[in-house]
Amino acid sequence: GEDVEQSLFLSVREGDSSVINCTYTDSSSTYLYWYKQEPGAGLQLLTYIFSNMDMKQDQRLTVLLNKKDKHLSLRIADTQTGDSAIYFCAEKSGGSYIPTFGRGTSLIVHP
Amino acid sequence: EAGVAQSPRYKIIEKRQSVAFWCNPISGHATLYWYQQILGQGPKLLIQFQNNGVVDDSQLPKDRFSAERLKGVDSTLKIQPAKLEDSAVYLCASSYRGDTEAFFGQGTRLTVV
Numbered sequence: 449g450e451d452v453e454q455s456l457f458l459s460v461r462e463g464d465s466s467v468i469n470c471t472y473t474d475s476s477s478t479y480l481y482w483y484k485q486e487p488g489a490g491l492q493l494l495t496y497i498f499s500n501m502d503m504k505q506d507q508r509l510t511v512l513l514n515k516k517d518k519h520l521s522l523r524i525a526d527t528q529t530g531d532s533a534i535y536f537c538a539e540k541s542g543g544s545y546i547p548t549f550g551r552g553t554s555l556i557v558h559p
Numbered sequence: 560e561a562g563v564a565q566s567p568r569y570k571i572i573e574k575r576q577s578v579a580f581w582c583n584p585i586s587g588h589a590t591l592y593w594y595q596q597i598l599g600q601g602p603k604l605l606i607q608f609q610n611n612g613v614v615d616d617s618q619l620p621k622d623r624f625s626a627e628r629l630k631g632v633d634s635t636l637k638i639q640p641a642k643l644e645d646s647a648v649y650l651c652a653s654s655y656r657g658d659t660e661a662f663f664g665q666g667t668r669l670t671v672v
Contacts, residue, residue, distance in 0.1 A: 452601070488665065489665055490664050491602065491650065491652075492663070536602075538601070551600050552599075552600075
């Protein structure tokens with residue numbers, strides 16, 4: 449199976465919270481990332497979390513990490529139409545400089 | 560600060576033709592990456608350079624793909640000959656060091672027909 453798994457689509461109403469989930473398999477992962485990709489654009493690093501943390505908050509973004517279950521989530525509060533994009537989960541283990549990406553979750557925000 | 564520049568933005572070629580992509584990383588960034596992103600998938604690393612040396616090219620199909628970074632700045636990625644399954648977006652990224660944040664260019668969308 450995939451090393452990093454995400455659901456492919458999420459649809460939310462503007463103003464609601466969005467929660468994008470990710471699971472990974474490498475127990476030696478040290479960094480976990482969320483990237484955003486808008487149409488026709490490259491990847492933008494949104495936030496990251498060290499594996500020894502449970503939670504990280506940055507304005508409207510909250511990252512939760514359950515290391516035991518190897519589950520990572522990204523919560524976007526007060527989702528706006530400008531948040532519509534593909535969100536990639538990625539993990540990197542201590543022995544590698546190269547993150548492994550999931551297939552991406554397409555977030556669709558409708559009025 | 561200028562970002563990672565890539566050209567061309569789009570390219571359409573016939574199978575068995577050759578194609579080259581160019582990347583100019585952020586000034587001062589020693590590490591440069593080429594990723595392949597097939598539609599509906601996450602990016603897959605093809606090759607990583609540290610200055611002008613190759614760090615990892617284990618996922619580069621070397622029978623048809625080649626990449627170079629001769630002066631440790633700009634890089635080119637070449638495909639010769641192209642196959643239909645090479646249709647993808649080719650992303651270039653750079654970072655100050657290999658363990659710091661990578662910044663991505665907008666990518667080159669290749670369509671092989």
